[in-house]
Amino acid sequence: MYLRDVFLEDTFAEAFPMRVARIVITAVNARWAREAALKLTGFATSVIACKCEAAIERVLDSSETPDGRPGTSVLLFAMDTESLGKRLIERVGQTVLTCPTTSCFDGLPAAERRVTPGRALRVFGDGFQASKVVAGERYWRIPVMEGEYLMQESFGVATGVGGGNFLILATDAESALASAEAAVAAIEGMPGVILPFPGGIARSGSKVGSRRYKGLAASTNDAYCPTLRPLTTSALPPEVNSVLELVLDGLDEDAIRRAMRAGIDAACRPGVRAISAGNYGGKLGPHHFYLREIMGAAREAGTPA
Amino acid sequence: MSDAVTLTLRAPLAEPIEAECVRADRFAALDEREIAALPVWLGRRQARLGDFFEVRGARTARVRIAGDVRRVDGLGAGMTGGELVIDGDAGSRVAAGLTGGHVEVVGSAGDDAGMGMTGGTLYVRGRAGDRVGAAAPGASKGMTGGEIVVRGSAGRDAGARMRRGLLFVGGDAGDSVARATIAGTVIVLGRTGRNPAFASKRGTLVAVGGVDIPVTYRFACTYEPPHVRLALTYLRGRYDVGIDRTFITGRYRRFCGDAGEPGTGEILEWLTE
Numbered sequence: 001m002y003l004r005d006v007f008l009e010d011t012f013a014e015a016f017p018m019r020v021a022r023i024v025i026t027a028v029n030a031r032w033a034r035e036a037a038l039k040l041t042g043f044a045t046s047v048i049a050c051k052c053e054a055a056i057e058r059v060l061d062s063s064e065t066p067d068g069r070p071g072t073s074v075l076l077f078a079m080d081t082e083s084l085g086k087r088l089i090e091r092v093g094q095t096v097l098t099c100p101t102t103s104c105f106d107g108l109p110a111a112e113r114r115v116t117p118g119r120a121l122r123v124f125g126d127g128f129q130a131s132k133v134v135a136g137e138r139y140w141r142i143p144v145m146e147g148e149y150l151m152q153e154s155f156g157v158a159t160g161v162g163g164g165n166f167l168i169l170a171t172d173a174e175s176a177l178a179s180a181e182a183a184v185a186a187i188e189g190m191p192g193v194i195l196p197f198p199g200g201i202a203r204s205g206s207k208v209g210s211r212r213y214k215g216l217a218a219s220t221n222d223a224y225c226p227t228l229r230p231l232t233t234s235a236l237p238p239e240v241n242s243v244l245e246l247v248l249d250g251l252d253e254d255a256i257r258r259a260m261r262a263g264i265d266a267a268c269r270p271g272v273r274a275i276s277a278g279n280y281g282g283k284l285g286p287h288h289f290y291l292r293e294i295m296g297a298a299r300e301a302g303t304p305a
Numbered sequence: 306m307s308d309a310v311t312l313t314l315r316a317p318l319a320e321p322i323e324a325e326c327v328r329a330d331r332f333a334a335l336d337e338r339e340i341a342a343l344p345v346w347l348g349r350r351q352a353r354l355g356d357f358f359e360v361r362g363a364r365t366a367r368v369r370i371a372g373d374v375r376r377v378d379g380l381g382a383g384m385t386g387g388e389l390v391i392d393g394d395a396g397s398r399v400a401a402g403l404t405g406g407h408v409e410v411v412g413s414a415g416d417d418a419g420m421g422m423t424g425g426t427l428y429v430r431g432r433a434g435d436r437v438g439a440a441a442p443g444a445s446k447g448m449t450g451g452e453i454v455v456r457g458s459a460g461r462d463a464g465a466r467m468r469r470g471l472l473f474v475g476g477d478a479g480d481s482v483a484r485a486t487i488a489g490t491v492i493v494l495g496r497t498g499r500n501p502a503f504a505s506k507r508g509t510l511v512a513v514g515g516v517d518i519p520v521t522y523r524f525a526c527t528y529e530p531p532h533v534r535l536a537l538t539y540l541r542g543r544y545d546v547g548i549d550r551t552f553i554t555g556r557y558r559r560f561c562g563d564a565g566e567p568g569t570g571e572i573l574e575w576l577t578e
């Protein structure tokens with residue numbers, strides 16, 4: 001199957017269930033909401049070493065936030081609810097609480113499973129903290145040197161999907177980067193999905209474990225490294241000299257499917273030879289995103305493909 | 306099952322009646338005949354609801370009351386769920402002890418509205434009498450949860466001994482508003498009467514339309530309290546109440562008190578821009 005002269009490999013991305021929270025940060029203006037969100041989502045590319053995966057989901061208009069101020073929505077993923085709660089305490093406490101003018105709200109109010117980072121962080125108020133209940137939700141007021149920090153007590157936890165992905169196989173590094181940037185631009189701002197790697201792009205796709213070093217959780221995906229073509233069982237067509245990967249985490253399968261469709265469509269540019277995806281033979285993750293099926297659905301839906 | 310149970314007053318009342326039986330949650334399980342047979346009281350004399358009201362509809366937790374029921378006390382008292390709409394004025398103790406559901410008074414409410422309520426919402430489109438959201442006689446706590454929204458003014462002792470919850474007064478509030486509060490939030494858009502938040506232990510009185518700060522409250526700072534912004538934004542979106550944007554975005558002077566108590570209560574006075 002070809003999309004504008006780009007070969008779509010007959011394969012699938014394999015993804016896993018993860019726990020996810022949506023954090024809504026508001027501030028006096030969009031700049032400060034973004035500053036807090038950038039810090040909150042720093043060093044959160046992969047659960048392998050960062051214990052969580054997080055990124056900005058989208059910018060929120062003041063009409064979309066609980067306190068009517070400009071905001072930023074962040075999705076944060078972890079492997080289980082307990083870990084997610086800990087990450088929220090650590091990260092919100094160090095990045096949102098500390099950031100001028102911010103307040104912090106739950107973005108998944110309908111979720112039944114809850115964690116309570118606000119309850120844990122309230123003690124920073126050293127006994128001077130106070131709570132307020134508005135619309136049935138408890139908020140903590142923590143006095144700070146600037147004035148007061150407001151944070152919702154509990155945050156909803158949903159079961160999301162982590163590890164959606166696709167690979168861009170290009171003739172050269174410039175084409176690969178341009179293609180990946182176009183894909184990121186197409187996906188950014190779509191609700192319910194994030195790209196946790198730098199600028200949304202990963203250059204160092206990994207395989208599980210290591211061929212040489214015991215105990216290593218992940219190591220380079222040698223089958224897709226152009227420099228190793230003659231040294232390993234390469235998966236690269238002869239004219240491919242650079243590969244980049246987009247990793248997607250979403251609130252559900254549909255969110256990832258929509259984002260992959262938009263991203264792959266945007267990625268099919270001159271210099272790109274093929275689109276592939278990473279999987280483990282379907283043995284590890286229950287969520288399988290078949291590239292041809294996704295892009296076939298795009299055709300049927302009338303979107304360009 | 307009907308869409309709603311409608312109670313229509315048959316004739317103007319010559320004397321007050323107690324009608325605590327009018328509860329939306331209770332009507333959900335009753336037919337017309339059973340609703341009409343519910344007991345009401347005229348002083349010490351017992352009568353039937355059907356003696357005063359024509360009952361239409363059955364087995365639904367949506368109830369509408371038509372007619373001048375300002376002499377009917379206790380409407381919606383102790384309700385745990387459902388919706389009760391009173392088309393005109395209501396008597397005293399409307400929604401007293403409410404634990405859930407929504408009670409709406411299209412006109413004004415008498416004294417003791419929402420007294421001691423623990424949950425649910427009471428929305429009064431007109432005025433409220435004395436002791437709205439306050440404690441029942443002899444009780445140590447006023448409302449301990451839920452929301453009361455009064456678009457107009459409120460009488461004395463609004464929110465007295467309040468423990469939790471949100472009380473909003475769109476007009477003026479009488480003397481001793483938020484007296485002896487244990488916690489909770491009272492917001493007054495109009496003028497606040499004498500002795501505001503007197504002897505309060507904790508809790509917040511937001512005074513937008515002018516307040517005489519008691520000498521027992523100490524000035525802390527001028528700032529933009531984020532919880533006031535959140536509460537006013539919520540109220541403006543949830544209820545049909547006119548809240549000027551400058552109240553939401555404006556600065557407030559914070560006073561801590563009351564001095565004779567733990568002193569962790571506060572009065573937030575809106576700073577005219």
